[in-house]
Structures are given as C-alpha cells and as structure tokens.
Amino acid sequence: MRASGRGFSLIELLIVVAIILIIAAIAIPDLLKSRTAANQASAVQSIRTIVTSEVSYASTYTIGYSSTLAQLDGNSVPSDSNSAGLIDSVLGSGIKSSYNFYYIPCVDPGVPNDGTLAPGPCGGSPITIYEISANPSGGTGFGNYYFGDNSGVIRQNSDTPAGPADAPLGG
Numbered sequence: 001m002r003a004s005g006r007g008f009s010l011i012e013l014l015i016v017v018a019i020i021l022i023i024a025a026i027a028i029p030d031l032l033k034s035r036t037a038a039n040q041a042s043a044v045q046s047i048r049t050i051v052t053s054e055v056s057y058a059s060t061y062t063i064g065y066s067s068t069l070a071q072l073d074g075n076s077v078p079s080d081s082n083s084a085g086l087i088d089s090v091l092g093s094g095i096k097s098s099y100n101f102y103y104i105p106c107v108d109p110g111v112p113n114d115g116t117l118a119p120g121p122c123g124g125s126p127i128t129i130y131e132i133s134a135n136p137s138g139g140t141g142f143g144n145y146y147f148g149d150n151s152g153v154i155r156q157n158s159d160t161p162a163g164p165a166d167a168p169l170g171g
Contacts, residue, residue, distance in 0.1 A: 042097035053086035064126025112163030
C-alpha cells in the first residue's frame with residue numbers, strides 16, 4: 001500500500017523545528033538586552049521624577065524635602081505634605097521596573113546605598129538634603145546602579161551601588 005502524499009514527513013518537521021530553535025537562540029539574548037536597557041532607562045527617569053518632585057514638594061509646602069517616598073506619593077484630595085501626589089504609587093512603593101529605590105533624607109555627606117543605610121539626623125529642622133539610589137533587583141550583572149541627590153546630578157556605577165563620587169550619567 002502506498003501512503004498518502006499529503007502532509008509533512010518527520011524529517012521535514014524536524015528541520016522546521018531546528019530552524020525555529022536556531023532563530024530563538026539568536027533572538028533571546030537580544031531580547032534580554034533590550035529588557036535590561038528598558039529597565040535602566042526607567043530607573044533613570046524615575047530618579048529624575050523623584051528629584052523634580054522633591055523640588056516641587058519643597059517649594060509647595062515650604063517645609064524642606066520629604067522624609068519618605070510615600071510622602072511624594074498619595075491620592076488624598078486636596079493633597080497635603082503627607083500625601084503630595086507627585087509620583088505614582090508604584091514608584092512610591094520603592095520598587096519599579098526590576099529596580100529597588102532607596103530614599104534617604106539627611107545624609108551628609110552622601111554615600112552609596114545598598115539598602116541598609118539609615119536616615120541621618122535632621123535635628124527637627126527642615127530636610128535640606130537627601131539621596132535616592134536605584135539598585136537592580138537581581139544585583140550585579142542585572143543592570144547599572146544609579147544615584148541622585150538634591151544637586152540634581154544622576155550618577156551611575158556598573159558594579160556596586162552608586163554614590164556621589166561616581167561618574168555622572170553620560171559622563
């Protein structure tokens with residue numbers, strides 16, 4: 001008996017599967033690089049947003065900078081100094097786009113922050129300095145580390161948490 005001439009042979013199907021696997025092996029590393037680049041761009045923009053929000057907060061409420069990210073977040077109407085509504089709730093939580101954001105007021109001088117740094121003493125006076133660090137959730141190898149403070153300069157380090165001594169972004 002003769003088999004029907006319709007359909008694909010096993011060899012043809014294996015060749016198609018092999019071609020698909022080769023294309024996937026080429027495309028997946030580029031996809032991961034694109035995802036890392038997008039997360040890094042999001043982290044930089046988030047730090048810019050926080051720095052701009054701090055300037056707005058300080059000029060609106062005339063009590064200095066905020067003491068937490070949560071004070072910049074908020075949905076109270078009308079807004080107040082404890083719930084300013086200047087950043088979204090995702091960024092206000094401190095985790096966004098595979099980055100952890102660490103906001104610390106009253107740190108003088110500024111230092112790199114791996115998430116264990118405690119706020120400095122403000123002494124009851126208005127907060128005049130702060131720092132914000134963006135560290136990749138996966139640690140080293142998962143993206144650059146970023147640092148910003150009340151100077152408005154964003155700094156980066158590719159190996160360890162960034163601090164005020166690191167190179168400015170794009171520098």
